[in-house]
Amino acid sequence: MYADLRVKPRSVDELRELLVLAKKLGYSAVAVELGGVDAGEAKKLGSEKGVRVLTRVTVKAATRREARLALDRAPRADIIALAPTGVDAARYAAVNKRVHLVRVEPGMERIVDASEARLLWEKGWGALEVSLGPALRGDWRYLAVLRRAYAFDAETVLVSDAEDAAGLWSPYHVKGLLRALRLPPSMANVWLGSAPARLLRVVLR
16 A cells, blocks of 8 residues: 655545545545645545544744754644755754654755665664655656665655645556656655555654
């Protein structure tokens, strides 16, 4: 089974349609970004549709100090992601045990390197987060970051950033995308399946 650890519907109706399609595509869990749909309502809807719904929050920071402040101010959520805008914050996010995901945004591809991969491995859990959203906008330059993740054997999860059902990705389409990037299509099973599953075991224990 697969997991999409970042969707951001703006309404309950959008979330309902998203969950119905997610179930059909083989997703067993999704994480909903806080700020759109009420957390309790989202989890209840997930139970009704047979998809585990978790909450998540994403904070941004350029430095360790900014990251600490942002994490202290972040609302409670099942999953905490930090989107670094500087290398210092990226290294901090990799070792901080409050941070589950280090989000790699366009322009920050350079944080995906041997040091980041090693720090995540030494922490024992956590992963880089790469969005598939830019592919829908034709931003293939950004998606080349997946070659770096593969080369450095960095624990990585793929997310859709879907605002509605139309933004979800079929695992088969992800395999096709990876083939186009000259990466093994089988990595879709890792980046959508086993890597999120390892993270969720930590989140849900």
